[in-house]
Amino acid sequence: MGPFSAPDQGTTLPDVVDPAGGANQTRVRAHNERLVMSLVRRHGSLSKAEIARRSGLSAQTVSVIMRGLEGDDLLIRGEPMRGRVGQxxxxxxxxxxxVYSFGVKIGRRSADLVLMDFVGAIRLNLHQPYPYPDPDAILNFIVEGIGKIEQMLTATQRARIAGIGVATPFELWNWAAEVGAPAETMERWRTVDLAGELAARTRHPIHIQNDATSACGAELVFGVGASYPDFIYFYIGSFIGGGIVLNSALFSGRTGTAGALGPLQVPGPNGGTTPLLKVASIFVLENMLKAAGIDPRPLYYSAEEWIDFGPPLAAWIDSTASALARAIISAASIIDFGAAVIDGGFPAWVRARIVAATRSAVQELDLQGVIVPDIIEGAVGSEARAIGGASLPLLSRYLLDTSILFKETD
Incomplete structure (x- = not known):
């Protein structure tokens, strides 16, 4: 039995530490097992021969690893592929x-809790809208929600939960005025120890990541990442955020804030400039609906069930697309991205309209000397942040960091 025995067997799973360190047999075996599972996850299914070719491992080593992983129920066999010479x-x-994992999205208008399986499918989810993010209320939602979901599972399923990944905006206390939140409530986010509070009230390991970075990671792992090794990613939530993928790995930069696209300057009113987040964010649409006498609360009931709000929505899509076009061309002038990926907390039909409008807006700009990336829809959808959060325990315990994973030999 290898070091990656299924969690319900009570096995402690070793972490892969810095690959530049010394390698003993246990670390090499753990690394190779993660490599095999990561390759299988990326391609959906692979034979022993294909894994050996892509990983550079010997056929004998791959056979031993796959037998161990199959014995631990982490890998399962597909139907034999016949019609070729030999076996x-x-x-x-x-x-x-x-394996299962919990993913949490903390937003400025709502929170989500999902249970995700080993291949990225959402098994159960809970959604909680609110007027503003109160730390105590959100912690209660997460803890009570985990309890509700675990009651729906068998003992074996509960034992196979790898951890909790939380996708949250950093510095939530900022922009309190824009979302109409009490300053004193938002200030409490400065001191709340989210990881510590959850660790004290649940039995699972806790992982924390920026919400937009989590969404970008979900797109890399479960979305367009297999087709585009380099892309810029925009996620339009209450505020817009994003991420950068280079060489099939998230690029966080020197301070970890690379891809924080909200502050990017775009044309504003009266010939000046304004941050992208003050144009291409759902809170802007919320204010436009209020000005038109339309109740904006349905925006946050369910991201997949928006109604067509008519002229205010059309105007917001046009202004959002114009700002995104400027941001995309600015980014493409610096890095030759293969794609600009647009997603957000709204239905697929809204995303399609934004992408189509952005493509049109780009063509109205001066493109001399600019190679325009493919402007495409995100493949993960409105739950990208929660899915990205749920991926964190899996990456920590079972899979390789994507910067290593995508260096496969092919």
Whole structure:
């Protein structure tokens, strides 16, 4: 039995530490097992021969690893592929029921809690809208929600939960006035120890990441990442954020804030400039609906069930697309991105309208000397932040960091 025995067997899973460090047998075996599972996850299913070719490991090593992972229920066999010379090839796949993880999205208008399986499918989810993010209320929602979901699971399923990944805006106390939140409530986010509070009230390991970075990571792992090794990512929530992917890995920069696209300057009123977040954010649409005498609260009931708000929505989409076009061309002037990916907390039909309008707006700009990236819809959707959060425990315990994963030999 290898070091990656399924969690319900009570095995402690070793972390892969800095690859530049010394390598002993246990660390090498752990690294190779993560590599095999990461390759299988990326490609959906792979045979032993394909894993050996892509990983550079010997066929014998791959056979030993795959037997161990299959014995631990982390890999399952697909149907044999016949029609070739020799023995039929047997593809191996991740077992969706081998591992689960909780993902949390904390937003300025709502929170989400999801239970995700080993292949990225959402099994259960809870949604909580609110007028502003109160730390105590959100902590209670997470803890009570985990309790509710775990009651729906079998003992074996509960034992296979790898951890909790939380995707949250950093410095939530900022922009209190813009979202109409009491300053004293928002100030409490300066001192709340989110990880510590959750660790004290749940039994699972806790992982914290910026919400937009989590969404970008979800797009890299579960979305367009297989097609575009370099892309800039925009996620339009209450405020817009994003991320940068270079060489099939998240790029966080010197201070960890690379891809924080909200402050990027775009044309504003009266010939000046304004931050992108003050144009291409759902809170702007919220204010436009209020000005038109329309109740904006349905924006936050369910991201997938927006109604067509008519002229205010159309005007917001046009202004958002114009700002996104400027931001995309500015970014493409610095880095030759293959794609600009647009997603957000809204239905697919709204995303499609924004992408189409952004493509049109780009063509109205002076593009001399600029190679325009493909402007495409995100593939993960409105739950990208929660899915990205739920990915954190899986990456920590079972899979390789994407910067290593995508260096496969092919």
């Amino acid at each position: 039929p090839s047997v593809p191996m796949m991740l077992n969706p029921d081998a």
